[in-house]
Amino acid sequence: MSKVLRAILLLAVVLGVVSNGYAAGKQEKAKTDEPVYIALTAPITGDYAEYGNNFKRSVEMAIDKINASGGVLGRKLAVLVGDSKGDPKESATLAQKWTSDPKIVAQIGDFTSTCCLAAQPIYDQAGMVQLSPTASHTKFAQGSKWSFSIVGTQAGEQPFIADYAYNKLGFRKIAVIHINNDWGVDTARYFTDNFKKLGGTITAIENYFDGEKDFTAILTKLRASNPDALFMAAMYNDGASISNQRAKLGWNLPVVGPSSLYSEQLLKLGGDSVNNLYTVVSFFADDPKPEIRAYVTEFEKRYGLKPNFHAALAYDAMMLLADAMKRAGSFDRDKIREALQATKDFPGLAGSITFTEKGDAIKQYTRVMVKNNKFELFDKR
Amino acid sequence: MIVQQLINGITQGSIFALLAISFAVIYGVLRLVNFATGATYMMGAFAGWLTVRYISQNIFLAMLAGLCTGWSIGFLIEKVAIKSLRGVARIASLICTIGFSIFMIEIATVIFGAETKAMPSFFNEKAFTLGGATVVWYQLFLIGTAVTILLLLQILIFKTKAGLAIRTVSLDFKTAGLMGINVDRTISLAFSLGGATAGIAGVLGSVYYNIVNPTMGNLQGLKSFSAAVFGGLTSIPGAILGGYLLAIVENFGVQIVSGGYRDIIGFVILVGFLLFRPRGLLGKKTSL
Amino acid sequence: MPLLEIEKLVVQYGAIRALKGISLTVEKGALVTLIGANGAGKSTLLNTITGVVKAMDGTIRFDGIDITNWDSHEIVRCGICQVPEGRKIFSELSVEENLYAGAYILKDKNEVKKNLQMVYDLFPRLAERRKQEGGTLSGGEQQMLALARGIMSNPQLLLLDEPSLGLAPLIVDKIFEFIQQINQLGKTILLVEQNANMALQVASYGYVLETGIIRFQDASENLRNNDLVKKAYLGITG
Numbered sequence: 001m002s003k004v005l006r007a008i009l010l011l012a013v014v015l016g017v018v019s020n021g022y023a024a025g026k027q028e029k030a031k032t033d034e035p036v037y038i039a040l041t042a043p044i045t046g047d048y049a050e051y052g053n054n055f056k057r058s059v060e061m062a063i064d065k066i067n068a069s070g071g072v073l074g075r076k077l078a079v080l081v082g083d084s085k086g087d088p089k090e091s092a093t094l095a096q097k098w099t100s101d102p103k104i105v106a107q108i109g110d111f112t113s114t115c116c117l118a119a120q121p122i123y124d125q126a127g128m129v130q131l132s133p134t135a136s137h138t139k140f141a142q143g144s145k146w147s148f149s150i151v152g153t154q155a156g157e158q159p160f161i162a163d164y165a166y167n168k169l170g171f172r173k174i175a176v177i178h179i180n181n182d183w184g185v186d187t188a189r190y191f192t193d194n195f196k197k198l199g200g201t202i203t204a205i206e207n208y209f210d211g212e213k214d215f216t217a218i219l220t221k222l223r224a225s226n227p228d229a230l231f232m233a234a235m236y237n238d239g240a241s242i243s244n245q246r247a248k249l250g251w252n253l254p255v256v257g258p259s260s261l262y263s264e265q266l267l268k269l270g271g272d273s274v275n276n277l278y279t280v281v282s283f284f285a286d287d288p289k290p291e292i293r294a295y296v297t298e299f300e301k302r303y304g305l306k307p308n309f310h311a312a313l314a315y316d317a318m319m320l321l322a323d324a325m326k327r328a329g330s331f332d333r334d335k336i337r338e339a340l341q342a343t344k345d346f347p348g349l350a351g352s353i354t355f356t357e358k359g360d361a362i363k364q365y366t367r368v369m370v371k372n373n374k375f376e377l378f379d380k381r
Numbered sequence: 382m383i384v385q386q387l388i389n390g391i392t393q394g395s396i397f398a399l400l401a402i403s404f405a406v407i408y409g410v411l412r413l414v415n416f417a418t419g420a421t422y423m424m425g426a427f428a429g430w431l432t433v434r435y436i437s438q439n440i441f442l443a444m445l446a447g448l449c450t451g452w453s454i455g456f457l458i459e460k461v462a463i464k465s466l467r468g469v470a471r472i473a474s475l476i477c478t479i480g481f482s483i484f485m486i487e488i489a490t491v492i493f494g495a496e497t498k499a500m501p502s503f504f505n506e507k508a509f510t511l512g513g514a515t516v517v518w519y520q521l522f523l524i525g526t527a528v529t530i531l532l533l534l535q536i537l538i539f540k541t542k543a544g545l546a547i548r549t550v551s552l553d554f555k556t557a558g559l560m561g562i563n564v565d566r567t568i569s570l571a572f573s574l575g576g577a578t579a580g581i582a583g584v585l586g587s588v589y590y591n592i593v594n595p596t597m598g599n600l601q602g603l604k605s606f607s608a609a610v611f612g613g614l615t616s617i618p619g620a621i622l623g624g625y626l627l628a629i630v631e632n633f634g635v636q637i638v639s640g641g642y643r644d645i646i647g648f649v650i651l652v653g654f655l656l657f658r659p660r661g662l663l664g665k666k667t668s669l
Numbered sequence: 670m671p672l673l674e675i676e677k678l679v680v681q682y683g684a685i686r687a688l689k690g691i692s693l694t695v696e697k698g699a700l701v702t703l704i705g706a707n708g709a710g711k712s713t714l715l716n717t718i719t720g721v722v723k724a725m726d727g728t729i730r731f732d733g734i735d736i737t738n739w740d741s742h743e744i745v746r747c748g749i750c751q752v753p754e755g756r757k758i759f760s761e762l763s764v765e766e767n768l769y770a771g772a773y774i775l776k777d778k779n780e781v782k783k784n785l786q787m788v789y790d791l792f793p794r795l796a797e798r799r800k801q802e803g804g805t806l807s808g809g810e811q812q813m814l815a816l817a818r819g820i821m822s823n824p825q826l827l828l829l830d831e832p833s834l835g836l837a838p839l840i841v842d843k844i845f846e847f848i849q850q851i852n853q854l855g856k857t858i859l860l861v862e863q864n865a866n867m868a869l870q871v872a873s874y875g876y877v878l879e880t881g882i883i884r885f886q887d888a889s890e891n892l893r894n895n896d897l898v899k900k901a902y903l904g905i906t907g
């Protein structure tokens with residue numbers, strides 16, 4: 001009996017250490033003087049942890065900046081962070097938790113479209129703003145009047161990239177590799193549809209599941225279809241792995257991909273194999289604009305790394321939310337939603353934000369490419 | 382193309398085979414699936430990464446670091462999950478290995494951060510092309526190293542006294558004790574050996590894929606478990622065969638069907654074997 | 670001084686008292702038997718001597734040293750070897766590997782070789798089958814292997830647990846011959862048997878165990894002529 005107890009205790013300790021870390025973080029935040037609470041849902045651990053942590057970093061930075069200049073409507077803001085682990089079930093559970101807490105006025109997150117969609121019905125029913133910095137699935141913002149996304153949808157981005165590939169880069173035959181989740185399927189579909197519309201040929205399409213580390217078999221198969229270029233609907237970590245393994249196979253060809261590839265990590269992990277890669281951004285960290293320089297410098301100072309596109313979007317999301325509260329003149333969940341819906345030309349770091357009636361952001365894009373292991377503006381060549 | 386898929390499969394299979402052995406050695410002596418194998422693989426990779434980054438750009442040193450780390454983790458798991466829970470239902474130890482897995486992943490996340498780290502390449506130059514397939518030296522190095530380790534383990538288990546102890550304990554630990562074999566120490570040795578194999582595999586795998594992160598072992602561990610079941614969980618040669626076959630079948634599955642079915646192929650094999658031939662390809666009838 | 674000396678040994682499984690204070694001695698070089706019905710506690714006694722089962726009370730002394738409740742592998746190193754009930758051959762190891770396993774505690778390779786030659790001389794059948802897997806042997810051959818494995822480590826004391834169990838009568842005779850030969854090689858033997866008739870023929874002294882206590886003890890000769898023993902264990906009525 002005592003051994004059974006020991007087993008249980010041991011497990012409890014192991015799991016406890018882990019969860020306590022986050023609980024402690026939360027309590028610290030709760031001590032501030034009656035602040036207004038925003039919930040952040042993000043994958044703090046798991047496969048998407050680095051994106052989630054960038055969310056957290058940017059949102060905390062934005063809140064510090066807002067509070068330093070007097071807060072919103074005379075009150076300070078505070079954030080409660082929930083770890084969805086990139087798991088739709090966790091994301092939905094957190095949504096239950098946030099919406100049932102009257103202290104919380106609005107929610108930022110989650111990271112993946114899949115997680116956002118899983119939590120959507122809960123926010124919709126409870127009536128709380130679900131503002132995702134990054135969910136780009138076309139169904140997301142359209143699914144509920146409470147859902148907003150500021151990344152721009154693949155329906156907006158992919159025609160631009162297809163045009164880039166066909167007209168600017170002159171590719172006619174493209175092979176596609178994509179991650180098999182809501183986002184990846186959507187991205188690949190919008191790209192192939194638009195590329196074919198322009199007159200291009202898709203030579204082969206292959207997908208892989210989350211967590212895959214070995215892409216050599218897929219690449220070998222795609223290679224046999226003999227394309228001009230490879231379209232890679234992947235996050236930058238997978239993108240780097242795919243490129244590394246492609247180089248090992250001795251397969252050198254240009255790569256095109258969505259804005260999710262734009263990251264310093266891609267360069268660091270991919271090395272020389274990511275040269276000759278073409279993508280678009282709405283946030284470019286080396287942009288000389290003063291507000292972007294200020295954000296990048298501050299981020300680097302606080303966290304010792306360069307912010308990427310996703311980080312900038314999370315920062316924009318927090319700033320936008322604060323702006324909407326100011327415009328609403330209230331912390332009422334309903335009023336915040338109305339003000340958010342009315343957003344027009346909000347000057348975000350990752351492009352200005354105007355919401356369509358459905359809650360999608362209309363974005364502008366900049367063409368970039370990787371050369372000598374650096375991102376460069378394509379049109380300035 | 383077929384040659385390329387075969388080479389891809391053999392390279393990947395080398396990593397699977399090492400991990401499958403790690404499962405098999407431990408399952409053999411204790412009839413316990415060590416679910417912390419994937420996490421041990423990851424810790425081995427981090428040890429290799431630290432070595433390469435802070436000590437020396439030497440892959441052999443990195444492998445040594447992976448081996449020592451894996452060995453220590455295996456040793457520790459045995460002390461905590463097995464020895465302290467002796468006499469409790471087997472399930473307690475099983476859950477404890479899962480706990481260890483979560484614990485190691487979280488610890489790695491806390492210490493190193495969730496960000497994926499770049500592992501440098503070694504011997505990345507093209508060795509030769511064969512039938513349109515490109516082979517880099519590192520692939521040959523990886524396969525060669527894996528085969529060497531597998532052979533050494535084979536010798537250790539079938540030709541040495543310590544190996545005889547492992548085999549007798551795995552067949553009948555009570556009678557092994559009556560022969561004067563120290564059963565506790567033998568179980569501990571098997572865990573350390575299994576850990577060390579997983580640790581080295583972590584270094585080899587991370588250099589091949591050029592990445593290190595806290596979740597890198599999750600899928601790798603599960604697939605290797607399938608490979609071990611495929612080959613026969615109690616059979617060392619079976620585990621090796623299972624590792625290579627699974628990877629080759631997967632790679633050809635991608636070629637013939639689609640990349641999206643890749644993991645399905647692996648797990649269909651797992652479920653199929655558990656249902657219809659639980660002893661695997663080479664496992665003994667009496668073993669499971 | 671006797672080689673094995675057991676005093677007031679008590680063993681309990683949960684609420685059930687399997688041995689209720691047993692005392693027994695085995696002199697050096699002797700072949701002593703312990704007979705009794707199924708469930709009398711015979712195997713428990715052997716398992717307690719070799720540390721597989723722990724004693725609650727009492728002492729076990731071997732060659733003057735108190736070895737009560739030591740770990741099995743330590744007891745084996747002292748020179749006690751148990752040949753377990755049901756033979757317990759390592760079925761997937763070859764005959765020779767089984768023998769090597771028996772010699773596990775020996776450090777000297779020459780000694781192992783010498784012992785291997787000794788058991789092959791004793792059991793030529795095993796020499797013929799040295800490469801065969803243990804599990805493929807017949808019951809009688811497996812018992813020979815178990816006996817051979819038992820003496821590979823040069824034990825002073827051999828504990829035999831039901832060596833005749835499940836064997837055909839002709840083979841049983843053979844096995845008992847081997848047991849006597851092993852005894853003549855200088856090994857002290859404590860033989861646990863249900864086949865009391867055979868056991869009392871080969872042994873010089875016997876103990877009769879009944880539900881955890883020693884009921885009779887005497888020279889084998891006398892036990893065979895004891896009416897109560899005859900009736901209860903030798904199947905002779907009247």
